[in-house]
Amino acid sequence: MRVRVATTALGITAALLALPACSTDTTGGTHQTSSAARTGKPADAVQKPAALSSAALESRLLDQSDLGSGYLPKPERPAQHDDVTVIGCPALSELGGDAATGGTLAFPHKAKADFTYGGSSSEISEELYSDSARKLSDGIDRIFDAMTGCPTYQIVAGGTPVDVTSQKLPSPHASGDEQWSQLLTFTAGGRSTVVKQTAIRDGSLLLIVSGSPALVDRHLDKALAKATSTG
DSSP: OEEOOOSSGGGSSTTOOOEETTOOOOOOOOOOOOSOSOEEOOOOSSOOOOOOOHHHHHHTSOOHHHHOTTEEEOOOOOOOOOOEEEESOHHHHHTOGGGTSOOOOSOSEEEEEEEEETTSSOEEEEEEEESOHHHHHHHHHHHHHHHHTOSEEEEEETTEEEEEEEEEOOOOSOOSSEEEEEEEEEEETTEEEEEEEEEEEETTEEEEEEESHHHHHHHHHHHHHHHTOOO
8 A cells, every 4th residue: 555645745746756555665775864964055035046947947956877777767647636635734734735745835826746666666756846935935945944943743634644854954065055855754664765855946946856865865965956057
């Protein structure tokens, strides 16, 4: 049985990892908690670089040639609209059911790509959004605050309960104006899956990389470099 649970609030990651209830993350990696998940300078309302179109964002996503051997595009799944209830996290509940189960952020310009690795349950998802710096900053900050503000909570999606634990992570050593990072563990049917999620805002562009922690760490810098390339 597969439990469709996205790791992000308000659809931060478009259908991030249709969570296998019978698999456990095996990518390893060391995870450190931190009191600050967000770092960087606030969005400057004076600087207003032009937003990129969805087509332009699409061309800046990582592809198979960027990732290397062993990666395959993940087939897009039909949208599902199961009833969703969040238990034990009022801030996340206030964002609505879509906050806990897929979708995308409500920005006009966006693109995404999902990959599996090595024929296993390891997956990586990349999303790009473009809007004003202030709108990007405020939107993603609200979501991360809601999720990391609740160390433990439960999601009931389509009648299936999934226990979630969240913890803030130190910001990655990457460029960008603002950064957010968190680690989430989803447990259903006695099995757990660990997902790392890092968001970086660079001007009017927002990058979100989510998935198996080792894969996120491996490809984050490459994703940021391609996303912010002007060539």
